Amino acid sequence: MKVNQLVLTFSSVAENVGIARMLVASVGAQLDLPLNDIEELKVTVSEAVSNAIIHGYRGESGRLVLLELEINKETLKITVSDEGCGIPDVEQAMQPAFSTDPERMGLGFVFMQSFMDELEVDSTVNQGTTVTMVKYLDRSTASPSH
């Protein structure tokens, strides 16, 4: 059962990465998640959105990135998509420390994987990339906000 859904579609400019993080943080707060989980969600979204802008669109502005937050009874599903260059070898791309950019650490997927319970990358060269991630919400044991 879908409880709440928010989809943010935004221009591929660096300014919007902070806004995307804030959106997920406020949804996390709405779900009464612990601060530490909210921090992890912010990193997760920051990595996926940065990848869309930096790699997917190769820094080109004026393209669109999509961030979808779907709150279900027991899960928070986060989807980040671009219609950029795509990833030729997803398995290789997801290896820790692998990066096609020598200035980068190749840790984006590592962070997404560490902080989320499920991660799926769907990519087609020249068509784009969709990263779908799920976090399980243990709402029964959630402590009251304070």
Add this chain to the structure above:
Amino acid sequence: MKVNQLVLTFSSVAENVGIARMLVASVGAQLDLPLNDIEELKVTVSEAVSNAIIHGYRGESGRLVLLELEINKETLKITVSDEGCGIPDVEQAMQPAFSTDPERMGLGFVFMQSFMDELEVDSTVNQGTTVTMVKYLDRSTASPSH
């Protein structure tokens, strides 16, 4: 020239009004607007989104509200739309103190009008309402953020 665009599509639930406000506030901060202008943008968005949920969808959840923020060189354009019941008489609806709900003040459109430089309401009964608002950005005289 469109500089930056963000579109948030979200479920018609009260929790999302605060998130919509936060989105416009962070765009306002990105534009280095004075705090007072950011406060006014928050009220504006709060009124338009509340109307979509309360009047457009009559409190029904699971419908979708759309908040579009378009940053141009000299303007910030805010569009709020719903696919709800629509407004039979827009001119009457925009009168100060007019409300179809006896518990409400009929000030939503008054606030939107006071805080924005342009306001246009486009509504069709049983199809929905789109409120388009423009704020002029005087970026030449903008003071540095602090």
Add this chain to the structure above:
Amino acid sequence: MDAVELYSEQPMKGGFFRMEKKIERQTLILRLDGDLDMKTAGTLRQAIDHEIERRGIRIVVLNMEKVKFIDSSGLGVILGRYKKLLSLGGKVKISNVPPHIYKIMELSGLPRIIRFFSDETAAQADNEEGRGA
């Protein structure tokens, strides 16, 4: 020390609301904290109506010191409680309003109907005078 300002932004708050309740000599004092909007206004309405009905409260002081945001949904609930109490011979008073909240309240015309006080003590003092007269 050389301060290089690069990119700066105000801290943001989402929809947060809570209140502290205090009852003193038939006066209900509510200290509001957070955002008063369509999500939270109903909670304020219920809290006041509950005290009117269960405890016969007739004077309500709303301390707005920590209110960060208000829109017409919040203003509507305050005006509604004012009307309800008026019909019962009571009143609503408002204290400690921050300047940016006052601006919005002023636009709504509320300060022409409801009395504003600098703090809770002033609001309650006026209460006693009112009763003495």
Add this chain to the structure above:
Amino acid sequence: MDAVELYSEQPMKGGFFRMEKKIERQTLILRLDGDLDMKTAGTLRQAIDHEIERRGIRIVVLNMEKVKFIDSSGLGVILGRYKKLLSLGGKVKISNVPPHIYKIMELSGLPRIIRFFSDETAAQADNEEGRGA
């Protein structure tokens, strides 16, 4: 006083970043404040590279006390400066890391490469020891 908790949320910050620069005996101290991400990491990179090239700086202390957010873009710039300085016989040191930032840095493996200190003084003291040895 009866506290009624209704709906509560943490204050939020958007992408804000600034830094304070200080130079002491060939050591560049940067006090970072805000979010270190793809938007702001370039500014940090340029600030450090500028001092390396113009003033021959070889020791950089990053005081992270006020860093609210870091992701792999921010970590990448720090690691990049570490590598650049290493090749010039210099080093990067990190001080005053808040716990939630340390967690992210730890996951990246950075603390196995770069030395962390509790404060600027400790970071600079180690500097002199290093030179004396």
